[in-house]
Amino acid sequence: MPDESLAAGRTNAGLEVIDRQTDALVMGLDREITHEKLRIAVDAILNGAAFIGTNPDLLLPTAGRLEPASQI
Known part of the structure; x- marks a missing residue:
């Protein structure tokens, strides 16, 4: 589910x-x-859309491991 907020x-x-x-392309955690x-x-980006990340974190700590976060 996409980020409801x-x-x-x-x-x-x-x-x-x-x-x-x-x-513009706005990316959050999905x-x-x-x-x-x-x-x-x-x-969209290759056709000129601005890319906006909602958060600079590359990794998201979860139970016992790290996962990709919302910024890529």
Whole structure:
């Protein structure tokens, strides 16, 4: 499930998800990331979208290990 607080912040800022040219790509933690989502993100960035990471952490400590965090 995508980060609900990120979705709420987007809505509160008056931003919307659209199916045409993307001006900015905002990335938060997504525990259900897929190749398709990454492909869409890469396409948007290569077509000029600004990339905004919500957090500078590269790793997320979890029970007994480290996992990729929200910034890539």
